[in-house]
Structures are given as C-alpha cells and as structure tokens.
Amino acid sequence: MERASHAYRRPKVARTALATIGAASLIGAGVAVANMGTALAADTNLVTNAGFESGLSGWTCTAGSGAAVSSPVHGGSSALKGTPSSSDNAKCSQTVSVKPNSAYSLSSWVQGSYVYLGASGTGTSDVSTWTPSATSYQQLSTNFTTGASTTSVTVYLNGWYAQPAYLADDVVLTGPGGTPTTPPTTPPTTPPTTPPTTPPTTPPTTPPTSPPPGGSLPKHAITGYWQNFNNGATIQTIAQVQNQYDIIAVSFADATGTPGGVTFNLDPALNYSVAQFKADIAAKQAAGKRVVISIGGQNGTVSINDSASATNFANSVYSLMQTYGFSGVDIDLENGLNSTYMSQALRSLSSKAGSGLIITMAPQTIDMLSPSSDYFATALKIKDILTVVNTQYYNSGSMNGCDGGVYSQGSVDFITSQACTVIQGGLDPSQVGLGFPASTSGAGSGYVDPSVVNNAVDCLTKGTGCGTFKPTAKWPTLRGAMAWSTNWDAKNGNQWSNSVGAHVHALP
Numbered sequence: 001m002e003r004a005s006h007a008y009r010r011p012k013v014a015r016t017a018l019a020t021i022g023a024a025s026l027i028g029a030g031v032a033v034a035n036m037g038t039a040l041a042a043d044t045n046l047v048t049n050a051g052f053e054s055g056l057s058g059w060t061c062t063a064g065s066g067a068a069v070s071s072p073v074h075g076g077s078s079a080l081k082g083t084p085s086s087s088d089n090a091k092c093s094q095t096v097s098v099k100p101n102s103a104y105s106l107s108s109w110v111q112g113s114y115v116y117l118g119a120s121g122t123g124t125s126d127v128s129t130w131t132p133s134a135t136s137y138q139q140l141s142t143n144f145t146t147g148a149s150t151t152s153v154t155v156y157l158n159g160w161y162a163q164p165a166y167l168a169d170d171v172v173l174t175g176p177g178g179t180p181t182t183p184p185t186t187p188p189t190t191p192p193t194t195p196p197t198t199p200p201t202t203p204p205t206t207p208p209t210s211p212p213p214g215g216s217l218p219k220h221a222i223t224g225y226w227q228n229f230n231n232g233a234t235i236q237t238i239a240q241v242q243n244q245y246d247i248i249a250v251s252f253a254d255a256t257g258t259p260g261g262v263t264f265n266l267d268p269a270l271n272y273s274v275a276q277f278k279a280d281i282a283a284k285q286a287a288g289k290r291v292v293i294s295i296g297g298q299n300g301t302v303s304i305n306d307s308a309s310a311t312n313f314a315n316s317v318y319s320l321m322q323t324y325g326f327s328g329v330d331i332d333l334e335n336g337l338n339s340t341y342m343s344q345a346l347r348s349l350s351s352k353a354g355s356g357l358i359i360t361m362a363p364q365t366i367d368m369l370s371p372s373s374d375y376f377a378t379a380l381k382i383k384d385i386l387t388v389v390n391t392q393y394y395n396s397g398s399m400n401g402c403d404g405g406v407y408s409q410g411s412v413d414f415i416t417s418q419a420c421t422v423i424q425g426g427l428d429p430s431q432v433g434l435g436f437p438a439s440t441s442g443a444g445s446g447y448v449d450p451s452v453v454n455n456a457v458d459c460l461t462k463g464t465g466c467g468t469f470k471p472t473a474k475w476p477t478l479r480g481a482m483a484w485s486t487n488w489d490a491k492n493g494n495q496w497s498n499s500v501g502a503h504v505h506a507l508p
Helices: 021-028 274-286 307-324 339-353 374-381 412-424 450-462 486-491 495-505
Strands: 066-069 079-082 092-097 103-112 115-120 127-131 134-145 152-158 166-174 221-227 247-251 290-297 328-333 358-361 388-392 398-400 406-408 432-437 480-484
Touching (some): 079 152, 127 374, 247 358, 274 290, 328 339, 339 374, 480 495
Parallel strands (some): 247 290, 388 432, 432 480
Antiparallel strands (some): 092 152, 103 134, 115 152, 398 406
C-alpha cells in the first residue's frame, strides 16, 4: 500500500523472471533449520518406531484411524496411513521425553491432501506445519523450544475432516533426550476434543471448504484501508468511512525498538483525538463492521524472524486491540516475511484473542504465484484462523495465470487467472478477495474501472462476465474485494465502493 500517490514499489516483472519464481520459492520452503545451540544432541531421533516398521507401536491414533501399510513408503518397508472421517481428523501422536529450555527440530515425510505435522505441550509456543496437496512424498518440518518445566511433548500427524487418507513416514525429532517414559500401548478412551490446527473451540465437523472465522462479517465482504496520514487523499475519521466497507484496516502500525513489536500513533495532521478515534471504532464495531490494525505497507519495517520477535508481535498487537478496540490484524508486509515465525506469531495472537479474531492479508501479486512462497505459505499455515487474503492486483505488470497463460495487469483475465491460482493453491474461495486502487491516484498502475472488478467477481462466482480466460470451476463463496484506500475512494466520490460494494453485497 502506498503512502504517496504514483509511487512505484517495484518494477514490472518480466515473463522470463517469472519462470524462476517456482524454483526459488521451493528453496525457501525447504527444511527449516533452527539454531539448536550446544544442547542439541546431533543426529539423535527421539521418536520411537519413527518409520512404522513395527506397526503402530508407540503411536496412538484417534478413533482407530491409523494403520501401517507396505506401500507407498518413503523408507523401509512400512508407512503410516491415516484415514479421516467427517468427525475425526485421523490424528496419530506420540509422547516423547525432552529436556526443559532446549531446542528441537521436527520433520516427517508425508503424502496426501491436508497433511499436518506438529508438536503440542512444548511449554512455549506449540507449532505445526502442513501441506494442502502432496501428490508424492514431501518433507514437512518445524522447530520449537521447550519451556522451563517441560519434560515431555506430543508430536503428531493428522489429516483433515472428511478428506482422503494421508501417508506419513520417517518422523524425526532431534534434540536432547529426557528421562524415558513407557510409550502408550492402548489408545485413550476418548479422542482429543480439539484438533491441533484450530483455535480452542469445539472441533470442526466439516472439511476445510467451510467458511473460515469471520465473526459477524457478511458472507461477501468489502475491505478498505483507512489512511493514518495525509498524501492528498480525503482526510477522514473512521466514522466517515463509507458504509459499504465491512472491514476497515487502519494503516499503519509503527515498528518499535523491540524486534517484532508494534505500536500505533495517530498522525497529528489528521487533527483526530484518541478519544474520538476509539469512540468511532466502537461505533463501527457496534454496526457490524470490523476495524483491524494493519502492519506494514510500502515503507513497513516490522520483522518477525525468531520466536522472541513472534512473541513480541503477538503481545503488542493484542495490546493495541485492547487499547483501541481493534478486532484483529492485517498483514501488509511488502518487504518480505518469515513464514515460520509469522504463522507462529499469528497463532499466538489467536490464542490470546479467541475465535472472533479477524486476520486479513494484502500480499502483492507476485507473492501469491506459488504455495511455496513465504506469503502464500503463511496464509496456508494459518488457514483455519485466516479471514481473507486480498491480493493487490496492481503495480504488477504481466503475470502467469493458473492456466499458464500470460495476462496483462488491468484486465478481467489478469484478475480471474490470478484468483484461480490462489484458490487452486489451497485457499478456500471464502478466504479470497480481489484488491484494487479505489482511484487512478491510489497506485502507480493497475487501476481498473469498477465495472471490470464487477465482471471479475461475476466470472469467478457465476461463470459470467469472463474475458478469454474462463475458470474451470465457479466459486460462489468468493469473499469479496478490497480497495486502497477509503480516502482515495472518498476523493473520487466513493464511486468504487458504491459500485463494487453494492455488487459484492448483492451476491447470493
């Protein structure tokens, strides 16, 4: 998002450069390497029966969902096959003895759709990672540090409700071993009540195609960014933001001197008192809108690159929520992010704020071309607590679409082919929003007439209004659209929100 009009963030991306994105992204999505320190016991696997060569010995699987199979395997002669049901995610787990205040690395080879690997009971921040679709064995990995009194952790694998069976093999947990305990020989009488990838609410009973958390938001929503600075757009109070906007992202929080920490200060140029700002937010919330604090922007410098900064981020954002009444957070970091620690930070925030937390994102187009890119990977890792990703379909140049074709920015084909890429990459359509400048002054390039936005929305949801690219499926639950910014929209007579907002809200 731009603080100044007509400011290009980066040059147009050439088609030849795009061909290297997938490979480069995959390198960044490889095995996470943690600094284990002097306490790490090198090459020591603490997992019992890690390759399932002894059947399920040492492992406990919910509702009889696990079995050892002889094919396909990653190594040895056996692998785990977990078969979810509509009410069970086929979680197979093992409790492992560990030492307090120690660093650990966890990995496993997996195959299938919606396969999760994680560790709980760490005493610090529990961790998990997943893949939406592995047609052959691929390695998942994560790392964690135990708490001051932690002597055991539970490592687990699971699929997702009502989804196909998954496979897992060669589970590895490295780090200093604790006092050995006898592994469980019988499953518990009742399965766990909370799946590891959902916030502490009752466990879901539907597959991941169900709508994500969103509080009282409408099925189809419009997001708008409110500027906490003056760059020539209309200066507004929160109360003056057009009623068509369902999510208002206050732009932007400021970095503090503490890594990962953020704060917020109203720009004196707005002549807006803190008391009135808080009152206006409360009034919008009472009217069913959601106001969130946006992190980043074109000049944002917030970095979350380790567990400490992830904790600082979660704590400081939660403090802002309590101070100002924000309903959540928007991630608009345009200078890169660390998928491992950003997802850790957002899960930590979720544990503090609860199931009503709103999490939105506004990546640049190039950040959402591959599920292995850091931004896309972060969205997938927090899919169960993510509200919407509003990709910026501007300042982009030409890009490859989901069909392999090259489409120029500013066309219906560009918008629909990019949205198709995001959905096919693993996001639920209800988590997908289309981002645009609200006027020609809102971005350096990529402004489209509201009618083009509406045609793209219709193409994706109904199969009408398409250009030459026609998606192979219809996604009627598409979340909606986003504008940068409510201020530029107001400067242009609210033409964008009056047209696109009304059109999106009229969707069935």
